[in-house]
Amino acid sequence: MKTSPAVNSFRILLCAVIMCAELFSLPAFAASKETASKYVETLGNSAIETLSNKKLDKATKSKKIEQLFRENVDISWIGKFVLGRFWRQATDDQKKRYLKEYETFLVRHYATRFTDYTSGSFTITNARDEGDDEFTVSMQIKSDEAGGDPILVDYRVRTDKNSFMVFDIIVEGVSMITTQRSEFSSVVTNKGMDYLITQLANKSDIVDTKPH
Numbered sequence: 001m002k003t004s005p006a007v008n009s010f011r012i013l014l015c016a017v018i019m020c021a022e023l024f025s026l027p028a029f030a031a032s033k034e035t036a037s038k039y040v041e042t043l044g045n046s047a048i049e050t051l052s053n054k055k056l057d058k059a060t061k062s063k064k065i066e067q068l069f070r071e072n073v074d075i076s077w078i079g080k081f082v083l084g085r086f087w088r089q090a091t092d093d094q095k096k097r098y099l100k101e102y103e104t105f106l107v108r109h110y111a112t113r114f115t116d117y118t119s120g121s122f123t124i125t126n127a128r129d130e131g132d133d134e135f136t137v138s139m140q141i142k143s144d145e146a147g148g149d150p151i152l153v154d155y156r157v158r159t160d161k162n163s164f165m166v167f168d169i170i171v172e173g174v175s176m177i178t179t180q181r182s183e184f185s186s187v188v189t190n191k192g193m194d195y196l197i198t199q200l201a202n203k204s205d206i207v208d209t210k211p212h
Helices: 005-024 034-052 058-072 075-083 086-088 092-115 176-191 192-210
Strands: 120-131 136-144 152-160 161-170
Touching: 005 092, 005 176, 034 058, 034 120, 034 136, 034 152, 058 092, 058 161, 075 086, 075 092, 075 192, 086 176, 092 136, 092 192, 176 192
Parallel strands: none
Antiparallel strands: 120 136, 136 152, 152 161
């Protein structure tokens, strides 16, 4: 017995509704110190793979590390946090210019540091659940260069949709966002917001023109 086109259309629509209901009823991303640790481990492996690739020149490695940084670090949130109360006091134009220059400064500054390591290895040493879907993953980085001491790095990460985002990097106990917040506060208090934006732009240029 044949069914009418109207019945077939209804069945198709019903199936679509059921599929959507099942999709939205799937369990949310399960954040834990284990998944946070795995995330940082995967991130580290991606960086090591790029840095140890002898077929890539330093400029190409730097661009790849920059892209990895942009995709996994919550730069906008960090930029606002390190500015503290001055973010609320800034004009819309200052906020726009600041975030633009800060992103360039932060990405290039850290990418350049990473590309100085031509090879090495790392070990995840610990992972802690800090509550509110925030985690600290500790890593020991060892360069293959003779005499190089291991570097201890803590990555602060939080959930973002179905993955994580890094919101602080603590190197040998020194927090990136805490240090920058103190430095930026001093600059803006003494020199003003526009001066800070100019300094960020100048430092970005300095990093960009360093000899390779």
